[in-house]
Amino acid sequence: GGVVHTWSSFRVILPIVLGVVGWICFHLHQHFLASNPGVPSRLFRNRTSAGGYLLAFLSSVLLQTAGYFLPVYFQAVLGTTVMDSGLYFLPFAIGTLCDAAVGGIAMSHLGVYRPIHIVSFALSAVGFGLFTLLRADTPKVAWAWYELLMVFGLGPTISTVLPAILAGLPQSDVAAATAVFSFVKTFGFVWAVSIPSIIFNGVVNTNLPAVPDADLRSRLADGGAYAFASEAHDLAPTVDPAVWSEVVRVYVTGFNAVWWWGLALSIVGVFAVAIEDSLHLSTELETEYGLQEKGVLEKKDSGTLEAGETSSTSV
Template sequence: MSEEPPIGNGATSASPDQNSPTKFENRQPRFWIIIASLALLAFVSALDAMIITTALPTITKDIGGSAQYVWIANSFVVASTVLQPLVGQLADILGRKIPTVISVAFFIIGSGIGGGAHNVGMFIAGRSIQGVGAGGIYVLIDIICCDLVPLRERGKYLGIVNSTAAVAAAIGPVLGGALGRANWRWIFWLNIPVCGVPFVTLLLFMKMKSANRQNQGWSRLSRVDYIGNIIFIPSLIALMFGLVTGGIEFPWSSWRIILPIVIGVLGWIAFHVWEHFTAYPSVPSRLFSNRTSAAAYVLTFFASVLATALGYFLPIYFQAVLRATVFYSGVYYLPLAIGTLVSAVIGGVLLSQFGAYRPLHAGAFAFGIIGFGLLTILRGNSHAVAWVFFQLIVSVGVGVPVSTCLPAIMAGLSESDVASATAAFSFIKTFGYIWGVTIPSILFNAIINNNLPLISSSSLRDQLQNGGAYSFASQVSGLAGSVDEAVWSEVEQVYVRSLNAIWWFGLGISAVSFLAVGIERGLELSTELNTEFGLDGDKMETSMTGRPNEKGE
């Protein structure tokens, strides 16, 4: 694979004064308005992925659809994933503003439909429309950040914008539980005014330049990779159908699971073969043609797997082992959420200051190894200081990659690949979230089933078997007083053993990621902002030296 990045982006020959930190003086107010709007969108879209988890029982009881529980829970995730490569290509063809406004509009419309749903079909439709909007938001947030600042500065701003998602992950289940008890419809209706703020501000202030001004208009849609998307979208839906329904609706050995997974994998391979030869690929093969970008994509996937495994199963420790309520489990989760946010910002600042991503990646996954290792010693009598401290350690492992993986990906690519590379990054990150639930869930349920003989109560065994242990955890705080303490000690032991499998899995992934950092090369991060999609009307595109760029704009 090629190792030489294109001139003007990655390992360029920078002048000595380009090695100093960026000052970015004379930033216009609309720059900060756009950054704030993107951060709010990142928060809301991430919140909506998590907020529904604790409210789902109330929602299904109200509108019915217990038989469609899997799709009520996962329609948002599937819809937000499958269109991301297409969104990246549309951002290049139509510019950044139109796809962004449309994505936010889809999210608002889907929220209104979901909140007003009176049957399961309408609810799933609303969640799917929401997911389409959220998928576009995920991609475009990162693309626009890349358009606003040069490569070396991106980690800082990506950290600021995307770390708000960690806060959303922390408060989502708590807020969902509270609103679920009051009126679950406000989980969705509140999105409308909240998203309305960035919708209006982006309409007014996000005036971005567009490439190829001589060929503007909807006629440029002829450059969309229609065949590639026709192959990719159904293939991914088939694959995700198998992943989200396996072990829940059908056993993993069922042909109803194996067949869609096989079809999805074969279709995905066919998609990449097509992308290699088509004139206008949505995911060009060159994105993976150098080892640094390819390795950074792998690290992105692993970091997403780790973050999701923590987000789904650490609250199970708090609820089932410490016997905390859903509300307090959210409170106990705050060290991880805040630590992830702070780590993402610090990682971005350090990347901007020193321009070296490999030490940051190695350090992050080293912290991940230590943190997941420490989680394996948690028990029901563990002191709060221990699990708070352990969360802070492991948060570095999932926080730093948030702001440092995309700049590493772009270090070996041309600036013209920002949209497609960012769309692939966002897709791989989102796809990692799915695997971060699927694999740990398989491990968790299997070990629960294998250890059920340790529980003397037959009624509790029945409630915990075959995937029931996850939802049962939220009931522990209310039931513990009515069951003999010796029996609860047995239940606790089973949960601890099952959770330890998740933590060992996380430790293994962290170790593999640490080794994968060695594949990356330490390419120099560009200090010049060379983009055709920056803020329109800027009189000066400042570099790290504060000088005008070569275009003199």
């Protein structure tokens, strides 16, 4: 929408309407008709689990947004090769994994998750705010530390959000809650590509008149800027420096719009932590996950379940 077709085009409106209607119908089916729903509505009636799912969605959007556009910044603005952009991205990639482990260890020792989530999204907001300072002359040490600061925030959410979700639910819902958590994370990854791309492409199109070269304008227009970045390293020396500086400026303006989007979502995440309640994190597991010993079902049906015997819902 807004790039290939206008937002008023039926080619844009129809898929959105069908998607919303399909989403509503799916949840109505899960709530009223499904005998064993894959997305039980009771998971969202709990305050802490509902807040946790929102944080899971936001964190996946923020992680994927940064991971999707940082390599393009390295190639289009800094003029690196595709290989070098991958190397420049290593602080973000490795830092995310390390900080996920740190977050899990901190939560297991402290027994809390809300303070970790507040600090995580606050650091994410600072990181995206610093990303708005990225330019063609930004030194390596600066953008490397910006990356690390970003993952200091978002990394711990990978390992600390799911335990917070499960803390407010009975252990019989662990399997369903974990499956929904995976879906929400994946759903966030989809939005992290589509919405920022629309923002980026729209801003690039708006600023393209500043590029005096008609051929470059046509290659950057209507979503072409993302793919064009991989050619920037080889093409820049062949283009007039004044013209290329305008191309870089267009990219920087587009990236800034994406970083501001990330900053706004990070702030939403900070306030969304208030939805969560401070619950005790269980250290014991007492559930049969739907398993049932032979003979218990017959006793349960006949009302002769003996003392000391336990049963759970059969699957």
